[in-house]
Amino acid sequence: MTSTSTRPPSIHGHQSGHAPGERRIGSTIVLIVLSILVLVPFLWVVSLAFTPEKDAFGSVSLIPAHPTLSNFDTAFVDANLSTALVNSAIVALITVATNCAFAILAGYAFARMRFPGSTALFYTLISTAAIPVSVTLIPLFLMARGIPFAGGNDAFGHGGSGFLDTLAGVVLPYIVMPLNIFLARQFFSTAPAELAEAARMDGAGEWRIFARVYLPLAKPLIAVIAIFSFTGVWDDFLWPLVVTSSPETQTVQLALARFLASGNVQYGPVMAGAIIATVPVLLVFLFNQRSFISGLADGSVKG
Amino acid sequence: MTATSTRTPASAATVAAPTVRRAAPPARRRPRWNRISIVGLIFVLPAALYIIIFQLIPVIYGFVLSFTKYSPLSRSGPKPVGVDNYANLFTNGDFGNALLVTGRYVLQVLPLTVVIALVLALLVARPFRGVSFFRSALYIPHIVSLTAVSLVWLWMYSQDGLINELLNAVGLPDQAWLLHPDSALNAASAMRIWKALGSNMVLLLAGLQSIPKELYEAARVDGAGRWNSFRYVTVPGLKPMLVYVVAMDIIYLSQGFAEIYVLTKGGPLGSTTTINYLIYTQAFQYNQLGTASAMAFVLFALIIGFSFLTMRSLTGRQK
Numbered sequence: 001m002t003s004t005s006t007r008p009p010s011i012h013g014h015q016s017g018h019a020p021g022e023r024r025i026g027s028t029i030v031l032i033v034l035s036i037l038v039l040v041p042f043l044w045v046v047s048l049a050f051t052p053e054k055d056a057f058g059s060v061s062l063i064p065a066h067p068t069l070s071n072f073d074t075a076f077v078d079a080n081l082s083t084a085l086v087n088s089a090i091v092a093l094i095t096v097a098t099n100c101a102f103a104i105l106a107g108y109a110f111a112r113m114r115f116p117g118s119t120a121l122f123y124t125l126i127s128t129a130a131i132p133v134s135v136t137l138i139p140l141f142l143m144a145r146g147i148p149f150a151g152g153n154d155a156f157g158h159g160g161s162g163f164l165d166t167l168a169g170v171v172l173p174y175i176v177m178p179l180n181i182f183l184a185r186q187f188f189s190t191a192p193a194e195l196a197e198a199a200r201m202d203g204a205g206e207w208r209i210f211a212r213v214y215l216p217l218a219k220p221l222i223a224v225i226a227i228f229s230f231t232g233v234w235d236d237f238l239w240p241l242v243v244t245s246s247p248e249t250q251t252v253q254l255a256l257a258r259f260l261a262s263g264n265v266q267y268g269p270v271m272a273g274a275i276i277a278t279v280p281v282l283l284v285f286l287f288n289q290r291s292f293i294s295g296l297a298d299g300s301v302k303g
Numbered sequence: 304m305t306a307t308s309t310r311t312p313a314s315a316a317t318v319a320a321p322t323v324r325r326a327a328p329p330a331r332r333r334p335r336w337n338r339i340s341i342v343g344l345i346f347v348l349p350a351a352l353y354i355i356i357f358q359l360i361p362v363i364y365g366f367v368l369s370f371t372k373y374s375p376l377s378r379s380g381p382k383p384v385g386v387d388n389y390a391n392l393f394t395n396g397d398f399g400n401a402l403l404v405t406g407r408y409v410l411q412v413l414p415l416t417v418v419i420a421l422v423l424a425l426l427v428a429r430p431f432r433g434v435s436f437f438r439s440a441l442y443i444p445h446i447v448s449l450t451a452v453s454l455v456w457l458w459m460y461s462q463d464g465l466i467n468e469l470l471n472a473v474g475l476p477d478q479a480w481l482l483h484p485d486s487a488l489n490a491a492s493a494m495r496i497w498k499a500l501g502s503n504m505v506l507l508l509a510g511l512q513s514i515p516k517e518l519y520e521a522a523r524v525d526g527a528g529r530w531n532s533f534r535y536v537t538v539p540g541l542k543p544m545l546v547y548v549v550a551m552d553i554i555y556l557s558q559g560f561a562e563i564y565v566l567t568k569g570g571p572l573g574s575t576t577t578i579n580y581l582i583y584t585q586a587f588q589y590n591q592l593g594t595a596s597a598m599a600f601v602l603f604a605l606i607i608g609f610s611f612l613t614m615r616s617l618t619g620r621q622k
Contacts, residue, residue: 024431031426034419035440038500041455042443044465048458106350113343114334125351128358132558132606134582134599138368138592139361142375173357176350206342235448237561238579242587253450257565260454267458274451285446 049271074266075273079259080247085276088252090167092233095174099229100222102176107184108210112196122185129178133238136173141242144169169243170251174233180225187221188214223288231281252277369596376590388597398598400573401581402605404488408577409556411492412499417548419496420503427504428511438508445501453565456494457481460566484574487567491575494562499555503548510544511537546617550610557606578602 043062049071051064075081110122144163147153152160163169191214199209240251250258256273334340369388371381392398427437444452459465460480467477480490514536522532560579563569569576569584576584578598586595 027426028431031423031437034423035437038441038444038497041459041465041497042447044459045455102350102353106347109343109346113339113346115340115344116334116336118334118340118343118347121347121351124359125354128354128362130554130607130610131358131362132554132579132599132603133560134558134579134595135365135603136358136361137582138586138596138599139364140357141586142364142592143357143361145375175357176353178354178358181350206339210346231446235450237448237450237564238583241564242583253448253561256450256454257561260457260565267461270454271458274447274454278447278451281446281448 045271045274048268049275051268053266053268071268071272072276074269075259075276078262078269079255079273080250081252081255081273081276083248084250084252084255087167087170087249088234089280091170091174091251092230094171095233096226096229098175099177099180099225103180103225104184104215104218104221105210106176107181107186108188108214110181110185111188112191112193112214113206122181126178126182129182137238137242140173140239144172144243164243165245165249167249170240170249172243173239174229174236177229177232180228183224183228184218184221187218191217227284227288230284234281365596366600368593369600371593373592374590375586375592381593384593388593389601391594392597392601397573397576397581398578398601401576401578401598404573404575405557405559405577405579405602408488408492408495408559409553411489412495412556413549413552416496416499416503417545417552420500420548421507423500423504424507424511428508438505441504442501444498445505449498449561450565452498453494453562456490456562457566460490481567482571484572487571487575491559491562491566494566495556495559499552503552506544506548507541510541510548513544514540542617546614549613549617553609553613554606557602557609 047062047064050067050069052066052068052070106125110118141164145161146157147162148155148157150160150168151162151164151166153162154160163172195213196209199213204212234251235253236251237253237257240254241257244250244254247255256270256277259273260270368381370383370385372384372388373381423441427434427441447455461467462477462479466480470477478486481487518536518540519532522536527535557577558579559577560583563575563577563580564583567575569580579602582595582598582602585591585598
């Protein structure tokens with residue numbers, strides 16, 4: 001606001017690039033109004049989650065008169081949320097680990113250790129990101145069912161249920177996400193090549209160059225890939241819906257949707273459940289806010 | 304493939320090799336096989352094999368399935384039926400309806416969310432005190448899962464929900480937003496507009512910040528006003544990101560599922576049955592895997608077509 005202090009308010013057509021004070025105030029007001037509109041649903045969710053069931057009918061006040069945690073208890077018990085949280089955490093952690101390992105390794109090689117056909121292979125792998133979920137949904141379901149020697153299957157994948165209704169089945173489509181390979185290649189292609197050349201002069205092997213020279217530079221990349229993988233898996237709905245059938249293997253999002261469908265809808269506990277399901281992702285976001293937004297921007301600007 | 308041309312049969316190799324070496328342009332060398340590139344291939348292998356097995360082969364498998372009749376309950380395997388599944392889609396009213404619903408959904412959400420997100424991005428593009436608060440606050444709907452967000456809006460649209468309370472407060476009667484064929488899809492669209500704002504804003508913001516400051520200064524020196532510098536610097540500079548945002552929105556919106564599952568289950572009267580929702584019910588409720596696969600491939604073709612058209616129409620004019 002200080003930079004605009006001495007300038008006179010601009011008239012229409014005034015040839016100045018500086019935002020006049022009045023315009024800045026006007027746009028701030030627009031921003032505040034839009035932000036409130038965007039955030040209002042969340043304020044009410046929090047309010048509803050802390051409002052006792054008997055107060056929740058009729059006009060609900062934004063600040064509950066008798067705040068309570070009982071909705072959270074109900075959500076945990078009735079929606080089986082603790083099992084679902086554990087399942088989602090296991091699936092998400094496996095996904096983060098495999099993506100950080102394999103996508104970064106592949107992206108590094110595509111950027112720094114190119115081989116004949118590597119560019120074509122790279123674009124082939126990346127293009128799979130554009131395949132609609134519903135195209136691979138049915139084949140993946142049949143493949144998960146037909147995994148040999150799993151879930152009572154024989155060597156040909158017949159006779160049993162394979163990976164269906166197991167956490168291994170839930171993890172199956174997320175092991176390496178193509179977008180993460182793309183981000184890794186973008187990252188390493190801007191890293192200085194001299195480091196590798198110097199290390200090769202010193203007789204370091206390729207693995208050592210990757211692990212000791214380039215990987216330590218890649219902390220922001222690891223953060224972004226971890227966040228993308230975590231949130232992507234944590235929030236996914238359609239695949240877990242198809243591949244799981246019992247409460248023992250369901251993920252958080254499924255538990256939420258089934259909680260709602262389980263009969264007389266009580267919005268207090270449902271909102272409490274929605275908050276519980278969101279807190280992990282929100283924490284991941286808040287602790288990595290800078291790399292989240294800037295990493296997202298970097299990856300796509302160049303794309 | 305000039306790199307492989309050095310591996311000609313032994314008789315020709317002695318003659319060909321020196322000329323190929325000399326002809327190689329010094330600026331941009333093609334990669335060739337050596338110790339480093341073989342290690343590179345090994346580094347790529349786990350990710351490549353995984354994606355080929357669990358992304359590419361399923362596409363081929365699904366395409367084959369779309370020409371068969373197959374129930375997951377029968378263990379006899381898929382029965383070939385030729386193009387019947389595709390032919391039936393065009394006589395089957397459900398699929399036509401789902402196409403219309405999906406198209407309307409995309410067209411209702413896309414323009415509004417992109418325009419509002421662009422306004423927001425322009426408003427938060429310049430640094431001022433509290434700008435990061437606004438950027439984060441507007442991004443929050445994107446972070447919360449579609450399932451959770453749909454539950455929230457389900458409550459907002461319910462009889463005692465926020466929207467009806469606001470209507471009552473200004474003296475208007477309640478509406479059963481999600482229970483009428485006329486309003487259910489609009490209600491879902493409003494939610495998706497709200498949900499998509501944050502990510503679109505952040506991407507467009509990144510696009511705005513990638514426009515070199517010197518261009519604005521040059522425009523000012525040339526006497527361009529606010530509108531003209533927006534028209535001739537911002538709009539062309541933002542175009543690549545705008546194309547990306549629109550294409551990604553088309554891809555995401557045309558695959559709407561979780562919000563439909565939570566809000567309306569495709570109803571009332573099929574008025575919110577998107578293609579993905581129809582595919583899900585065909586495959587996993589009616590056990591028609593062949594029909595569902597054919598639907599998925601029509602959707603695939605349409606998404607590719609429209610994304611391509613978007614890129615053509617938005618980038619075509621430049622240069």
